[in-house]
Amino acid sequence: MVFAFVRETELAGTVRRSPGVGARIWQAAPGRVSIFATSAQTKTANLAPASYNFMQKILPVVSALVLLTMPLLGQGKRLWVLRAPGEMAEYDPSTFAAKQTVKVPPEAVESPGSVSVNRMGQILYAPAVSLPLADEDVRSAHQAWFWNGHSATTIDLGVKREVGVTGSNQAVTESAPLVSLSADGGHLFWFADQVRRLQREGVDLATTAMWQAWQTDLNGRGREELVEAKFPECRCPTGTCEESCPLGVVWTPEGGVEKFFVMTQFVAGKTAPEYKASTRYHQEGGKWTGEALAEPLQRVLDAASVGSVMIEAIPDTGCCGWSNQSDDQTLALRSGKKSTVFDEQATYKNPDYDVSFYTANARLSPELEYVAMTIVSTAQLNKPIQLAEDGDANPEESQRIRKGLAELPAVEVKSLEDSPRRVAFLPHATLVGWMSERELLLVEDHVLVVYNVRTGARRKSSVRVEDATQVFLR
Numbered sequence: 001m002v003f004a005f006v007r008e009t010e011l012a013g014t015v016r017r018s019p020g021v022g023a024r025i026w027q028a029a030p031g032r033v034s035i036f037a038t039s040a041q042t043k044t045a046n047l048a049p050a051s052y053n054f055m056q057k058i059l060p061v062v063s064a065l066v067l068l069t070m071p072l073l074g075q076g077k078r079l080w081v082l083r084a085p086g087e088m089a090e091y092d093p094s095t096f097a098a099k100q101t102v103k104v105p106p107e108a109v110e111s112p113g114s115v116s117v118n119r120m121g122q123i124l125y126a127p128a129v130s131l132p133l134a135d136e137d138v139r140s141a142h143q144a145w146f147w148n149g150h151s152a153t154t155i156d157l158g159v160k161r162e163v164g165v166t167g168s169n170q171a172v173t174e175s176a177p178l179v180s181l182s183a184d185g186g187h188l189f190w191f192a193d194q195v196r197r198l199q200r201e202g203v204d205l206a207t208t209a210m211w212q213a214w215q216t217d218l219n220g221r222g223r224e225e226l227v228e229a230k231f232p233e234c235r236c237p238t239g240t241c242e243e244s245c246p247l248g249v250v251w252t253p254e255g256g257v258e259k260f261f262v263m264t265q266f267v268a269g270k271t272a273p274e275y276k277a278s279t280r281y282h283q284e285g286g287k288w289t290g291e292a293l294a295e296p297l298q299r300v301l302d303a304a305s306v307g308s309v310m311i312e313a314i315p316d317t318g319c320c321g322w323s324n325q326s327d328d329q330t331l332a333l334r335s336g337k338k339s340t341v342f343d344e345q346a347t348y349k350n351p352d353y354d355v356s357f358y359t360a361n362a363r364l365s366p367e368l369e370y371v372a373m374t375i376v377s378t379a380q381l382n383k384p385i386q387l388a389e390d391g392d393a394n395p396e397e398s399q400r401i402r403k404g405l406a407e408l409p410a411v412e413v414k415s416l417e418d419s420p421r422r423v424a425f426l427p428h429a430t431l432v433g434w435m436s437e438r439e440l441l442l443v444e445d446h447v448l449v450v451y452n453v454r455t456g457a458r459r460k461s462s463v464r465v466e467d468a469t470q471v472f473l474r
Contacts, residue, residue: 077435080117081463082470084109088123088147093435093473096448096461103152105145109470117472118256120185123147129159129176131195131247137176144179146188148218155179155220158192170199178250179220183258187215190223191250191263197241204236211248211263213281213288226288227281229263243270251300255474259283260307263290264297271319280307294336301330301362302371309334309416311341311362311371323378324350324388328358332371332416341371341414348404352391355379355401360409360430364416367437370423370453372413374431374468381405411442413453424453430468443468 079093086106090099108115108125116124126144129137142157162173177192191213198205213226234245246265253261260282267274275296281288299313310333318325330342344350344357355378362373379385385401387393407427414420432441432448440451443465450459465471 078119078474080472081465082109082112082115091463096463102147112469116181117474118181118183118185119474121149122181122185124181126179128178131174131176131193133161133174172197172199180252181256183256187217189257190214193247203239204241206233206235207241207245208233209247227290242268246276262300272317282306302364304364304368309368311364313359316356322354322389324354324356328356330359330362330373339418339420341420342373350401352388352394352397353401354386354388363431363433365434365437368416369437370413371416372411372431372440375408375410375412377405377408379405432468432471433473441473
């Protein structure tokens with residue numbers, strides 16, 4: 001059977017049937033439907049009897065299949081809010097009506113950055129453990145809490161330390177896996193650095209590290225290796241390997257891994273971090289392969305199109321108690337092209353004072369026409385601001401900084417063009433995400449609000465939230 005596209009229109013759920021044509025609704029997004037007609041139904045009068053009988057038999061089957069797949073293909077956004085004492089409440093994003101509540105570990109409310117959700121309604125709470133392991137990390141049990149959409153379970157994270165002897169040195173091997181949801185809800189993705197350090201009397205001498213990625217079933221079993229990267233042996237001249245030797249740090253899409261993820265070789269450093277190299281891993285034909293990027297990524301805020309479009313933040317290099325020693329920027333990277341969508345110094349002109357303005361988060365619009373960002377600061381409006389390390393007193397600059405602080409947090413929307421232009425600026429708002437290509441979901445005064453970037457219209461909900469980090473739009 002051949003389906004002929006008729007039209008796509010804003011019908012708000014209305015079903016229309018043209019005379020003599022079987023029309024079916026394809027729910028593509030909230031409030032939008034696409035109408036399809038079966039061309040076979042308009043031609044049966046001209047078919048031979050055998051063909052006609054065949055069409056009569058096959059049409060109900062195909063129609064049933066289409067009706068079964070339509071709810072999945074047309075499923076819109078899902079909205080979850082994390083709240084005390086320990087629950088995830090789901091709301092209908094179009095009406096903000098309550099749909100369901102899932103009990104989660106109470107400690108998840110205090111660590112929303114350790115909570116992830118996908119569009120299948122799966123929820124994962126998995127606090128990260130850093131290397132090198134502290135003695136408390138070794139003694140404690142580390143488990144991820146996982147809601148598969150129907151029931152909850154816990155999964156051991158596999159944090160481990162093994163100690164051996166090599167000549168006159170001690171060999172310490174450590175690993176602290178990180179687990180991530182998959183976008184389709186079919187399995188879990190795992191990432192880990194396996195680090196072997198040579199020590200003498202508690203001082204690091206050298207290290208070798210291997211970064212690995214694998215997937216398992218939803219119970220954490222059935223490990224299937226995906227990719228790995230071995231780093232060269234690294235000497236530790238300061239006696240602490242993390243100050244000079246890289247580890248693999250992974251970025252995954254907020255809705256779960258589907259076709260790609262990014263790994264960056266990262267050195268924590270003594271006074272400032274160093275980003276050595278980044279690799280984009282993508283799946284094609286069931287096989288994962290890596291592509292080295294031209295420049296290392298520092299802080300990925302969002303990515304789309306299998307990683308061909310990315311939003312990257314360049315953090316301030318300030319250390320040792322200083323907040324403003326460089327220019328915070330946010331860049332849009334598209335097919336080898338780079339454009340600046342946020343520039344602290346160009347916007348706030350604040351080189352003389354120890355206050356930084358930066359993007360806390362950013363989200364690409366579904367059709368990649370815009371990027372929305374939340375702008376925040378290291379300073380507070382009613383608190384004193386000291387001079388930068390090399391700054392000079394400047395009353396005009398100080399007044400300009402105070403004026404900027406009075407608007408924060410703020411959401412700024414820029415077009416994704418070679419020369420990005422401002423589309424919207426919304427003071428006293430925090431970004432959650434895109435409801436559609438034209439609508440943003442924001443938090444304003446602890447309330448969820450929908451904002452249309454094209455018309456400027458606002459739709460305020462009755463849903464109150466403690467913080468935007470506790471809201472998940474998928």
